[in-house]
Amino acid sequence: MPDAEITVVGNTGDDIHLFGLKVCPDLDTVMYTLGGGIHEEQGWGREGETFAVKEELAAYGVGPEWFGLGDRDFATHIVRTQMLGAGYPLSAVTEALCARWKPGVRLLPMTDDRVETHVAIDVDGERRAVHFQEYWVKLRASVDALAVVPVGAEAAKPAPGVLDAIAGADVILFPPSNPVVSVGTILAVPGIREAVAAAPAPVVGLSPLVGGAPVRGMADKVLAAVGVESTAQAVARHYGADLIDGWLVDTVDADAVAAVEEAGIACRAVPLMMTDEDATAAMARAALALAEEVR
Numbered sequence: 454m455p456d457a458e459i460t461v462v463g464n465t466g467d468d469i470h471l472f473g474l475k476v477c478p479d480l481d482t483v484m485y486t487l488g489g490g491i492h493e494e495q496g497w498g499r500e501g502e503t504f505a506v507k508e509e510l511a512a513y514g515v516g517p518e519w520f521g522l523g524d525r526d527f528a529t530h531i532v533r534t535q536m537l538g539a540g541y542p543l544s545a546v547t548e549a550l551c552a553r554w555k556p557g558v559r560l561l562p563m564t565d566d567r568v569e570t571h572v573a574i575d576v577d578g579e580r581r582a583v584h585f586q587e588y589w590v591k592l593r594a595s596v597d598a599l600a601v602v603p604v605g606a607e608a609a610k611p612a613p614g615v616l617d618a619i620a621g622a623d624v625i626l627f628p629p630s631n632p633v634v635s636v637g638t639i640l641a642v643p644g645i646r647e648a649v650a651a652a653p654a655p656v657v658g659l660s661p662l663v664g665g666a667p668v669r670g671m672a673d674k675v676l677a678a679v680g681v682e683s684t685a686q687a688v689a690r691h692y693g694a695d696l697i698d699g700w701l702v703d704t705v706d707a708d709a710v711a712a713v714e715e716a717g718i719a720c721r722a723v724p725l726m727m728t729d730e731d732a733t734a735a736m737a738r739a740a741l742a743l744a745e746e747v748r
């Protein structure tokens with residue numbers, strides 16, 4: 454829908470401070486992907502990336518070495534950190550970065566306040582909290598997540614424009630993202646969940662789970678931490694009929710449709726693998742069609 458005005462509210466709970474720089478992986482992934490700068494196969498970071506700075510830091514013995522920041526990507530974090538240091542809020546900084554990338558959507562951080570997702574894990578019988586990136590990238594979610602805590606969320610305020618965008622939307626879509634550490638973190642900012650529930654627009658979500666497993670990432674690990682089964686219907690019920698009006702599951706999960714509808718959520722089974730742009734556009738179209746049905 455080239456004429457549509459689209460606002461993307463991005464998760465900032467994955468943000469991390471490294472080498473004195475503020476890194477916002479999810480905002481950057483949206484900005485680079487829609488702006489044509491993403492490393493397509495990897496799904497994060499820049500295409501044509503080099504790692505000279507990372508190698509030089511490692512030569513000084515300065516880590517962490519487990520987080521792959523490339524030279525091109527570094528420039529984004531330098532500009533962001535410089536602007537934040539000059540007093541601009543993250544929402545204004547994101548707008549400035551997007552002036553270069555022109556993602557075709559208005560990209561808003563969920564909040565201008567600091568929120569950091571921590572994951573509680575067991576280390577030799579002791580409970581320890583690690584940064585989400587340490588759990589995800591360094592540990593590869595190889596150990597159970599005992600709890601997922603969006604530290605700072607309870608005191609955070611939605612960024613300027615977020616609540617207005619939700620209240621004024623014609624349609625609200627939950628992308629097939631992680632329901633705990635991505636969408637869940639955004640909903641944990643006081644006022645956002647309430648705004649979605651109260652919005653006059655239909656709310657339609659797409660399942661990130663296909664055939665009982667996450668398409669990408671390790672959603673099952675963090676779903677277990679909040680007591681949710683790794684199935685398309687369990688995630689729909691986790692959001693609940695108070696929040697979402699419609700839910701799309703993959704055709705392999707067609708059996709789940711009845712259980713979701715029983716929970717009071719309209720449900721359709723359509724192909725949900727984002728294999729290419731056409732397949733992805735078809736998913737968006739199916740979500741908009743379901744939104745019209747439930748409106």
Ligand code: FO1
Nearest residue numbers: 467477478479481497498519520521522590
């Ligand atoms: N994901 C990885 O699996 N390994 C990395 O080294 C890594 C570095 C990285 C650098 C910048 C950035 O914007 C994203 C990066 N990611 C990396 C992805 C990041 O962990 C994402 O937050 C998660 O994939 C979840 O959204």
Ligand code: CA
Nearest residue numbers: 649650651652
């Ligand atoms: Ca509603």
